[in-house]
Amino acid sequence: MPRRIPSLALICWLAPCAALAQAPEPAPLTTCAAVRALPRLEAARGRPVALRAVVTLVPFDPAGRLTVDDGTGIWVNAAPPGSEAEAEMAHARLGDVLVIEGRTHEGLFAPTIHPEQVRRVGRAGLPPPVPVVHLGLASAHHDCQRVTVRGVVQAAETAARFGGGALRLLVSTPAGRLTCLVSAAGLPAAAGLLDAEVALTGVFFAYFNPRGQFIGARVVSNDPSDLQVVRPPPGDAFAAPEVALGEVAGFAPDGANWHRRRVRGTVTLGKPGEYFYLQDGPHALRVATRQSDPLEPGDRVEASGFLELEHHRSVLREAVFRRTGRQAPPAPQEIAHASDRGAEPPAGGSPLQHFEAHEDRLVALPGRLLSVERKPGEPLRLYLDCDGALVPAEFDGPAEPGWVATLRPDSTLRVSGVCVLAFSDTIPVVDWPRPIAVRLLLRGPRDVEVIEPASWWTPERLWSALGATAAVLLGALAWVALLRRQVAQRGAELAGEMRARRDAAVEFDTTLRERNRLAADLHDTTEQSLTGLAFQLEATMALNEKSPERSQRHMVLARQLLDRSREDLRRSIWNLRATPLEQHTLLEALQEVALDRSAGQPIAITVECRGAERPLPDIVDGNLLLLAQEGITNAFKHALPTRIVLALSFRVHEVELSIRDDGRGFDPATADGPKSGHFGLQGMRERMKRLGGRLGIESSPGRGTVIVATVDA
Numbered sequence: 001m002p003r004r005i006p007s008l009a010l011i012c013w014l015a016p017c018a019a020l021a022q023a024p025e026p027a028p029l030t031t032c033a034a035v036r037a038l039p040r041l042e043a044a045r046g047r048p049v050a051l052r053a054v055v056t057l058v059p060f061d062p063a064g065r066l067t068v069d070d071g072t073g074i075w076v077n078a079a080p081p082g083s084e085a086e087a088e089m090a091h092a093r094l095g096d097v098l099v100i101e102g103r104t105h106e107g108l109f110a111p112t113i114h115p116e117q118v119r120r121v122g123r124a125g126l127p128p129p130v131p132v133v134h135l136g137l138a139s140a141h142h143d144c145q146r147v148t149v150r151g152v153v154q155a156a157e158t159a160a161r162f163g164g165g166a167l168r169l170l171v172s173t174p175a176g177r178l179t180c181l182v183s184a185a186g187l188p189a190a191a192g193l194l195d196a197e198v199a200l201t202g203v204f205f206a207y208f209n210p211r212g213q214f215i216g217a218r219v220v221s222n223d224p225s226d227l228q229v230v231r232p233p234p235g236d237a238f239a240a241p242e243v244a245l246g247e248v249a250g251f252a253p254d255g256a257n258w259h260r261r262r263v264r265g266t267v268t269l270g271k272p273g274e275y276f277y278l279q280d281g282p283h284a285l286r287v288a289t290r291q292s293d294p295l296e297p298g299d300r301v302e303a304s305g306f307l308e309l310e311h312h313r314s315v316l317r318e319a320v321f322r323r324t325g326r327q328a329p330p331a332p333q334e335i336a337h338a339s340d341r342g343a344e345p346p347a348g349g350s351p352l353q354h355f356e357a358h359e360d361r362l363v364a365l366p367g368r369l370l371s372v373e374r375k376p377g378e379p380l381r382l383y384l385d386c387d388g389a390l391v392p393a394e395f396d397g398p399a400e401p402g403w404v405a406t407l408r409p410d411s412t413l414r415v416s417g418v419c420v421l422a423f424s425d426t427i428p429v430v431d432w433p434r435p436i437a438v439r440l441l442l443r444g445p446r447d448v449e450v451i452e453p454a455s456w457w458t459p460e461r462l463w464s465a466l467g468a469t470a471a472v473l474l475g476a477l478a479w480v481a482l483l484r485r486q487v488a489q490r491g492a493e494l495a496g497e498m499r500a501r502r503d504a505a506v507e508f509d510t511t512l513r514e515r516n517r518l519a520a521d522l523h524d525t526t527e528q529s530l531t532g533l534a535f536q537l538e539a540t541m542a543l544n545e546k547s548p549e550r551s552q553r554h555m556v557l558a559r560q561l562l563d564r565s566r567e568d569l570r571r572s573i574w575n576l577r578a579t580p581l582e583q584h585t586l587l588e589a590l591q592e593v594a595l596d597r598s599a600g601q602p603i604a605i606t607v608e609c610r611g612a613e614r615p616l617p618d619i620v621d622g623n624l625l626l627l628a629q630e631g632i633t634n635a636f637k638h639a640l641p642t643r644i645v646l647a648l649s650f651r652v653h654e655v656e657l658s659i660r661d662d663g664r665g666f667d668p669a670t671a672d673g674p675k676s677g678h679f680g681l682q683g684m685r686e687r688m689k690r691l692g693g694r695l696g697i698e699s700s701p702g703r704g705t706v707i708v709a710t711v712d713a
Contacts, residue, residue, distance in 0.1 A: 028101070032074040035104055035111050043111040046103040054124045055096045056146055057203045058222050064089045067203050068098060069127045073144040075112040077105065085118040094222055097122045109208045110143050129201045132217075135176035140214040142204035149173050149180070149219055150199045150230065152258040154306045155318045156190035167227075169193065170318070171200070172258045172306060179218040182227045194318075195233035195240075195260045201226040237304040237320050238262060245283035249307060249314035262304045263287075263316060266330055268362040269418045269441055270295040271396065276321075277360055277418050277441075278303065279330050284360035284418075289319040297443060300325040312423045312433050313359060332364035332416040352389055352435040355419055363440070364416040366451060367391060372407050380404070382448065384413065393417055395442035403445055409459070412452035417442040503619050586621045587613055590628055590646050597632050604643045605632065611650035616713050623687045624657050624709065631659035631707050634680045639663025639705060659707040665699045684709070 028050035029035050035049060053068035064078050066089060079085035092098065102115040129148040132139060151173030159168040165184040170177060180200050187193075202221030206214050221227070234240065240260035248263070263285060265278030273292040278285050278301060287303050295301065305319030335358065355363075367384030374380050379394040393415045407413075417440035423433045442448065584592065587609050594605035616624075628646055635641050641663035649656040671681065681697065684707065688695040693711035 029104070031072065032068070032070050033072040035074055035113060036072060038104060038111050040106045040111070043104045044106040046105070046114075048101075049104055049113055050099075050101045052097065052099050052121070054126065055092050055094055055098060056126055057220060058092055058094055066092055067144050068100065069146060071127065073127075073146060073203065075107065075110070075144050076100065077112055077114050079115045079118060083116075085115050088118040088120060089115065092120070095123050095126060096120050097124050109206055109212050109214070132173070132175050132178075132204065132219075135173075135178060135217055137214055139175075139204075139217060140206055142217070143206045145204050146201065147204040147219060148199060148201045149175070149178065151197070152306070153193045153196050153198055153233075154258075156193045158184060158190050167193070169198075169200075171198065172308070174258075177308070178216070180220075180227075181218065182221045183224045186224045187227060188229075193229070193233070195237070196229050197231035197259075199228045199230050234260075238302060238322065240304050243307075245278065245280045245285050248283075248285055248316075249309060258306065260304050261307050261316070262302060264300070264302050264324070266327060267295045267297055267299040267301055268330060269297065269443055276301070277362075279361060282333075282361070284362075285314065285316060286360055287316045287319045287321070289321060291320055293321075295321075295323075297329040298326055299323050300327060312421075312429075330362055332362045333358060335363050335365040352421070352438050355421060355438045356435060358419045359421050361419055362416065363419045364414060365391070365440075366412060366414050369407060369409055369411045369413050369454075371409055372404060374399075374404065382407065382413070382415065384415065389438065391438055391440060393440040393442055393448075395444055395447070397444045399445055406450070407448070408454040410454035411450055414449040414451050415440055415442060416447040416449075585613065586616060586624060587648055589621075589625050590648060593625070593629060593632070594644075594646060597636075601636075603636070603641055606643075606645050608645065608647045609650075610647065613648075613650055616655060620655070620691060620711055620713050623691055624655075624711070627684055627687055627709055628657060628659060630680055630684055635659070635661045635663055635705070639665065641704070653712060655711055655713045657709045660704065662704045665701050665703050665705050667701060668697050668699055 026047060028048040029038075030049075030051050032051060032053060035043070035047075035051075038047065051070060053070035053074075055066055056069045056073055057067040064086060066076050067073055068076055076089070079089050088098070097120070099119045099121050100113060100115050101117040102113050105112045105114050127146055129146040130142065132142060132147050132149050149171065151171040153169050154172050154177070155170035157168050159166045159181065167180075167182050167184045167187060167190055169180040169182070171180050180202065182200065182202065200219055200221065202219040205218050205220060207216035207218065209215055237260060240262045242262045242264070245263055245265055248261075263278060265280040265283075265285065268277045268279045268284070270276030272294050273290060275286060275288050276295050278287060287305065289303070289305070300323065301321050302324050303316060303319045303321035305316040308315050308317050335354070365386055367386035370383040370385055370390075372380070372382055379396045380399050382393045384391045384393060395417075420439050420441060421435040422437040422439075424436045587607070591607045594607050598605040632644060635644055639661050641661035643662050645658075645660045647656075647658040647660070649658075668681075685695050688709055688711070691711050693709060696708040696710075697705070698708075699705035
């Protein structure tokens, strides 16, 4: 039974997969409305499509795409290259009835169709168009539908579309402005349509951003007959009705008029081929134009164009103009500081509110210069602080570098230029709009006047002075540090010389004391042995003939005395040696001494090391080695031990040498000293005193001896 479990599990897993594999494909969608109603994710699954619809827009680009309509319009993508469907779509004409089989696609804005098979099965009339009554978000549902619009042509140009020529029209309608593209065959020239009232039928297409959101619209048609001129344009653009600048976009009892209007005024600022500003008394207007004739401030101009609301102000668009005379440019309107006006912005108000009445007018205002900015390809900008508001003042004209260099931050300037405001709310507003930014468009350097130059102590100069002071201080500190280093080096040299002299004095004193100790050793051992040897030899000579046997005994005693003297002399010479340190560390030298002294002796000498070994000064190494030799010699001569332990301990700031034996011990308080001819313990104390160390001796009769020497190192 257990063996069947994996098989059953596999069957259970494969059963749903087989069911899915055998599940029938969904029924094809048979209407354009059904495809457009699919959610975006569902359309992306590639649902099958089989529908019959009439062509409403034939291919107008090499990709061969088109729109079809069966009561609802939809976009049909390009067919696979080289397929029969591609050939059929390339030869499609308006009114052809196509049977399209393919798959759904999510599209970039609305669902579309990927065709796989296309067949032309006849001809039919185009579906009736739907009028466009608004161009807001709600109009997005018109995408790919046949629509009709009516309005006034504000701009027209010829474009290379539909395999030939096409007219690109900018049409202003009651619903808003939109672009229209129509085949130019048989239509008037583009210039002949300006200010004409037209009716256009075509396919509505949406403009959308990369996130697939509706932002605008255009209407496209292949059929020149879809464009009907309802009212031809007037013969002369300057025959349009005149409107005073103070009445532009004001109340009109019969509603807005989308045809050209004519205005007059004096030029305050202009940029050829783009815009200029007209002013008449306290009223001003921005005029957008493609006419490149140069204008100068003071020129009297008559302009004809289309009035539009843009950024909370009226603008005359697509204007043509002509000069009618010249006069002195208008004087800039002074905008004083709030303190000079004796007023403050209302609670919750903006410090820019007092600029609203001066929009598009030539104004002059004082301000404190914050910075000057000049970037390649951009105008020169002066950033001013005016009553707490940041106001950029800019102009495109040439500016000499020397003049720009005279504009130092913190200078008080008076600048003259056209006032341009920016608002946060879009049009139409739901409350009174408030300006969020203001800038001045200057005519050139002559519009900048320095009222009060900046203090000589500019931030740059202050930083330069601080930098120079810091450099001097750093130089002085570096010089002091160098002197201290030289003093430290000289002090180290003097300290080294003093240590060398001290070490030489210590070495001389040590040598002198070693001589005294050696003299005492020779006196205590070798001299007495040699004296006894002399007595034995004299006794031997006296008894040589009288009593040969007694003479022989004296000779044996003499030989013993001689051997003893040789041994004492050898020990004294060995105690003076420190040659093991010439090639070894102190630990290795102690091990060599232990091995040499214990050779042939019934006494075991061991050496121990505690802590991490490190190099020691030569004078410390030498004296500790001689102290160890002295301790071993004393133990051999007086303690009669069976074991001697030398322990070398390395601590953080000191080193310790201990000599421990298990001999018969002694009483340190009553031990013989130099007065009795014994210099061993006294020599050890003097060595440690010269090294600045400490010497401890612990011993008692019958309990051995411990000698501990501690030195800072």
